[in-house]
Amino acid sequence: MCAVCGRFVSSSKPGELADYFAAEPAPDVELAANYNVAPTSEVYVVYDDGRVRRLDAFRWGLVPPWAKDLSVGARMINARAETVATTNAFRKAFAHRRCIVPADGFYEWTKVPGHKRKQPWYIHRPDGEPYAFAGLWERWRPGPAEPWMLSCTIITGAANEKMAELHDRMPIVLPPDRWSQWLDPATDTELVGALLVPTPSQLVTFHPVSTEVNKATNQGPQLVEPVAVIDPDGTGDRLV
Numbered sequence: 001m002c003a004v005c006g007r008f009v010s011s012s013k014p015g016e017l018a019d020y021f022a023a024e025p026a027p028d029v030e031l032a033a034n035y036n037v038a039p040t041s042e043v044y045v046v047y048d049d050g051r052v053r054r055l056d057a058f059r060w061g062l063v064p065p066w067a068k069d070l071s072v073g074a075r076m077i078n079a080r081a082e083t084v085a086t087t088n089a090f091r092k093a094f095a096h097r098r099c100i101v102p103a104d105g106f107y108e109w110t111k112v113p114g115h116k117r118k119q120p121w122y123i124h125r126p127d128g129e130p131y132a133f134a135g136l137w138e139r140w141r142p143g144p145a146e147p148w149m150l151s152c153t154i155i156t157g158a159a160n161e162k163m164a165e166l167h168d169r170m171p172i173v174l175p176p177d178r179w180s181q182w183l184d185p186a187t188d189t190e191l192v193g194a195l196l197v198p199t200p201s202q203l204v205t206f207h208p209v210s211t212e213v214n215k216a217t218n219q220g221p222q223l224v225e226p227v228a229v230i231d232p233d234g235t236g237d238r239l240v
Contacts (some may be wrong), residue, residue: 004135005078006156007213008106009122009224010034010043017102018055020130020214021046024157026056035223037103038216040070041076045152047099047137048183060074060101063140064089064151070140071149079136081157081172083209084191090153093136096185097155098192100174102108102137105224107213108166108206121166121214122224123206131203134172134182134196155196162201173199 011033018025023046031042037060045058061073079090105124112119125131134155139148163170174182178195181187193229207226212218 003060005156006039007108008037008217009104009124010037011104011221012102014044014055017044017046017130021053021055021100021132023053029055031057035219035221036213036216038122039074043152044101044102044149045135046102046132046179046183047097048185053183056150058099058137058154059149059151059200061151062089062093062136062138063149063151064138064139066141069142070149071209074076074142076153077089078156078210079153084136084155084196085193089217090136093138093153094192095189097137097186098182099135099137099152100130100179100183101133101152103131103171105131106171106208110166115230117211117230120209120211121162121206123163123166123170123204124207124224127204132176132179133172134174134225158195158198160198160201160204162204163198166206170198170204172196197219224232 012029015104028079033062037043037104039061041060042057043060046055060077063070063073064074076089084094085088105122108121109118135152137152154171157172159168159170182195208229209224210227214222
């Protein structure tokens with residue numbers, strides 16, 4: 001697992017996401033706005049259900065069919081673009097069960113010289129539209145008579161020039177003209193593998209946010225509001 005994307009924001013309503021991704025929402029699919037999505041949370045997913053493009057809610061943290069229990073998923077929240085086609089946990093899903101994980105933005109942390117605390121940053125699109133993270137999904141159940149549990153993972157790759165100011169990796173973002181190709185289970189893996197490239201820098205902007213986001217149980221829109229960065233000199237905060 002490459003946990004470069006370990007927290008993100010999902011505040012858009014399901015109807016808005018369904019319209020944006022031209023998907024049909026699953027019956028009664030509605031999650032509360034989540035400004036601090038953490039691993040094992042339920043998250044929105046867009047996928048091909050064999051009949052239509054569907055918006056549904058899956059558990060974040062892919063659980064392979066061979067897993068003995070759900071705990072495996074906590075270590076499978078991200079898949080590396082460089083090895084997703086060959087890694088045992090992801091290769092079958094990469095070949096047949098690709099999805100999009102919508103996100104309004106995501107968080108990253110940077111070291112602050114002289115401080116134990118890291119500075120959290122909120123990364124999002126300048127135009128306010130959601131990101132379409134490239135993802136994979138899987139089915140798992142503990143026994144033959146048990147119901148299926150659906151889970152997903154987010155694919156990460158090399159950072160673009162803008163994101164590299166914070167981290168050398170980032171989630172893979174799919175452009176709208178490639179959504180159908182990515183979601184189609186019949187698309188050859190070599191073709192979809194060519195889509196795993198850094199998103200253009202112009203789709204990335206970021207600002208510092210409160211360390212309140214460090215605690216996964218903290219919620220609310222205040223988490224994405226700009227704040228003063230941690231001053232590396234220890235003489236107080238400064239605004240950016």
